Amino acid sequence: MSLTNLKSVKKQFEYYKSLGEKTFAQISDDDLFFEYNEHSNSIAVTVNHLWGNMLSRWTDFLTSDGEKEWRNRDQEFESIIKTKEELLDKWNEGWACVFNALDSVNEDNFDTKVYIRNQAHSIMDAALRQLAHYAYHIGQIVYVGRMLSKDWNSLTIPKGKSKEFNQAKFAKGKHDGHFTDDIK
Incomplete structure (x- = not known):
C-alpha cells in the first residue's frame, strides 16, 4: 500500500462526509432529533458518536492508542446535542480531526504502526477500519433522513x-x- 492508496481512502471519507451533509440539508432541524423508539439513535446521537470516535481515533493517532482514556463512549449515545448548530460544530470538528491526521501522513511515517484498543494496525488498515465504521453510520443517517424527508432528492x-x-x-x-x- 502507498500514499496514493491513502489519498483514495481520503477521497472516500470526503464522499461520505458529503452524503451526511446533503442529508442534513434535506431535513428539518427537528428531524435531526427524531428517535423511532428508545432503542434507536437519532441523527444527532449518531453524529455525537461519530464525533467522539473521530476525536479518539485520530488525535495523535501516530503516537497514542486510538481508544483514548478521556473518551466517554457511553455518553456518545445520549442526547447531548440540542441544536443543529451544535450538531454541525461537532460534525465539522470530527472531520477536521480525521483530515488533519490523514494529511500528516508522509513517506517518512507511512510505515508507522498505529494502535486501536491495543491492537496494531498499519495506517491503511486503521484508515480502512474507520472508513467502514463511518460509512455504516452515515448510511444510517441517510436512511433516517430519507424516511423523514417530505421531498427527498x-x-x-x-x-x-x-x-x-x-x-x-x-x-x-x-x-x-x-x-x-x-x-x-
Whole structure:
C-alpha cells in the first residue's frame, strides 16, 4: 500500500462526509432529533458518536492508542446535542480531526504502526477500519433522513433511473469504472 492508496481512502471519507451533509440539508432541524423508539439513535446521537470516535481515533493517532482514556463512549449515545448548530460544530470538528491526521501522513511515517484498543494496525488498515465504521453510520443517517424527508432528492442514482444514468454516461464517453464524482 502507498500514499496514493491513502489519498483514495481520503477521497472516500470526503464522499461520505458529503452524503451526511446533503442529508442534513434535506431535513428539518427537528428531524435531526427524531428517535423511532428508545432503542434507536437519532441523527444527532449518531453524529455525537461519530464525533467522539473521530476525536479518539485520530488525535495523535501516530503516537497514542486510538481508544483514548478521556473518551466517554457511553455518553456518545445520549442526547447531548440540542441544536443543529451544535450538531454541525461537532460534525465539522470530527472531520477536521480525521483530515488533519490523514494529511500528516508522509513517506517518512507511512510505515508507522498505529494502535486501536491495543491492537496494531498499519495506517491503511486503521484508515480502512474507520472508513467502514463511518460509512455504516452515515448510511444510517441517510436512511433516517430519507424516511423523514417530505421531498427527498436522491444522493445517488434515483430509483428506476439506472438505465438512463448509464446511457448518459456511456453516451458522453465518461465511463472509467467510477461514477462517484458524478453522482448527485
